Amino acid sequence: MARVNNESSNNTIRTMKIAVIGATGFVGSQITNELVNRNLDVVAISRKENTSDKSNLQFVQVDVTDVNTLTETLKSADVVVNAFSAAAGVSNCW
Numbered sequence: 001m002a003r004v005n006n007e008s009s010n011n012t013i014r015t016m017k018i019a020v021i022g023a024t025g026f027v028g029s030q031i032t033n034e035l036v037n038r039n040l041d042v043v044a045i046s047r048k049e050n051t052s053d054k055s056n057l058q059f060v061q062v063d064v065t066d067v068n069t070l071t072e073t074l075k076s077a078d079v080v081v082n083a084f085s086a087a088a089g090v091s092n093c094w
Contacts, residue, residue: 015056019043019077021064021084024050028083032057043077045070 018035022028023044035042041056050059062073064084074080 015039015041016078017041017043017076018079018081019045019074020081021045021070022082023059024048025083025085027085028081031081031083043073045073 018040020028020032020035020042023032023042024046028044028046032042032044036054036057039056042058044050044052044057044059045062045064046059047061047063049061052059060073062069064070
């Protein structure tokens with residue numbers, strides 16, 4: 001299991017938090033499922049609203065063209081995986 005040394009809390013070991021952008025797409029959903037199955041904390045970022053009954057999976061609905069909201073959402077992540085595809089229906093996103 002991936003762990004992070006969190007110096008702010010007296011070197012307590014905690015589970016790594018991974019954000020997945022495009023978490024409900026074809027590739028993103030596979031990545032998200034694998035990370036959740038490995039008991040990692042996952043923030044699943046998607047344009048679609050979703051819920052989960054798994055304690056280590058949090059869905060967040062974010063428009064990837066809203067840089068401020070996306071940046072704020074990613075602040076708590078140790079790792080960011082970008083599985084977003086502009087071909088999925090978002091034009092002129094960059």
